[in-house]
Amino acid sequence: MALICHDIRLPLGGEDSDLIGIVARRLRVSPETVRSVEVHRKSLDCRGGEVPRFIYSLIVELPGRVEAHLLGRKGAKVRRWQPFSSPEVIPIADGIPRPVIVGTGPAGLFACWRLVESGVSPIVLERGPKVIERSKRWKRFIDGGDFDPESNLVFGEGGAGTYSDGKLYTRVKDSRVREVLQALVDCGAPGEILTDGRPHVGSNLLPSIVKRMRVSLEEKGAEFFFEHRLADLIIDDDPDRRSIAGVLVETDGEQQRWPAEAVFLATGHSARDVYRMLASHAVTMSQKPFQLGVRVEHPQSAIDRMQYGESAGHPDLPPADYNLVSKRSGDDVFSFCMCPGGEILPSTEREGYLCVNGASKFQRKSPWANSGFVVTLEPDRFGSSSDPLAGIDLQEQIEGAAFEAAGGDFSVPALRLIDFIEGRTSEDLPQSSYPRKMKSTPFENFLPRDILETLRIGLTDLVQRFPEFGDRDALVTAPESRSSSPVRIDRDRDTFESIGLGGLYPLGEGAGFAGGILSAAIDGMKAAEKWMSKTTQISQF
Ligand SMILES: Cc1cc2nc3c(=O)[nH]c(=O)nc-3n(C[C@H](O)[C@H](O)[C@H](O)COP(=O)(O)OP(=O)(O)OC[C@H]3O[C@@H](n4cnc5c(N)ncnc54)[C@H](O)[C@@H]3O)c2cc1C
Incomplete structure (x- = not known):
């Protein structure tokens, strides 16, 4: 048995402190009774303009009678520690048809992870190339080369998160959550993600982690097919129960029909062709809100001063991040996917469309900090209440206009923050992390005016509250239009199967049930568990 002791605060420079002594003082026991201390979680508190401090949760081992005494004390400062235990593996009978997973983002990979643990050998389809080849093609593009619609920031092995923050x-x-983090560590992620309060991996490490994960899944029986695109679903239109009968797979311009009874659809929210294919089969989908806005970049030094005050530059402090919201306009303007020491990247899947997102390497050493600033767009703004894909049409309209406005060569529309707020174009632009060119152009050319007005009010509020936020070299790029899916592929709450189409398991961000790497991975695992418990029940008859 062990105890967990939260909220141990250490000043900057106090990281090497005598944790045993600190815990003993906190618990009012003698240091000799403390058998061991292990860091469970470490986070940084720099709120409220105070001097930053580290906050620890510690796992403490003491003799049983001391632990029992501490737990029984009035106002006990400790709780019993519940160590993580791996979930029970669901055994699957031989002879069950192999399920097909479409997409190798976190949702698809972790659905696969769960399935192979139970001895299932899924077939995994991925439209893009393996991650090494993907990295080469991505580098070519950001260095000024041609865009590849099947291998980019969102398509290819590892999905949208591979080159992310x-x-x-x-x-x-x-x-x-713990299982996912542990799996990532087992595949080469730094061990500190298990204890860091705000863990991150970085775009320089993720590709090799993704590769190791795939190799490990292959060793356990999964079979991967890269540059194999799901072109269509083959459906058995039995009037009693419409269900999946197979998939139409496109590779090298050739189409093949593959039989399948269960398809895990983990294609992410940039696979607009997939949504349209589903609509052609009248698969039930509904509109959902999404976020729209801009991505703001500052010199990292300005953000460090804003967050750390006089402690900025302290060697123990990481590049500062923030989580900001302005309520001044009535509609919240809030930061999204903040990347300290990061870069702004073009995150589209097609030529002719432009949107941006942010990423960083593990060390977060770039001189810039960037973050989305977005407002939530409700479906009543999509222009049609009957078409489930109206939100996608709106995203495409904005992204297409942005591409044109910046010159049609993946240059990004950009303005100095001060010019954006004042509603004018910039005569010159500061240096930026964006890897291709920038173009100063009115954002009215592609973003709705009322959204721009809301963003201006919100960003003005933030400049007034945090003077460093208004740094002369602060830059605004746009559009930030893919923070979440504007569509939900409806599924049964209990079975996770598509409503009205048996055997189809929509999952992850594209299905509208996740909004990031971890939530997508967890949704993938849950979907696999749902399928396995159904399959086990059926095979028992
Ligand atoms: C630049 C960037 C930075 C990000 N930073 C973070 C971050 O720091 N933290 C965080 O939590 N989230 C971040 N995200 C979001 C995160 O990456 C997504 O939420 C997550 O990847 C969604 O996982 P998914 O598996 O549902 O879909 P995706 O990761 O989008 O994966 C979908 C996969 O399906 C494949 N596919 C699509 N259509 C087909 C088809 N027809 N046939 C076969 N394969 C197909 C795609 O090629 C892709 O590999 C970031 C995203 C981007 C783009």
């Missing part, structure tokens, strides 16, 4: 936090409370 790799922030691994979620509001989802689920024991699978």
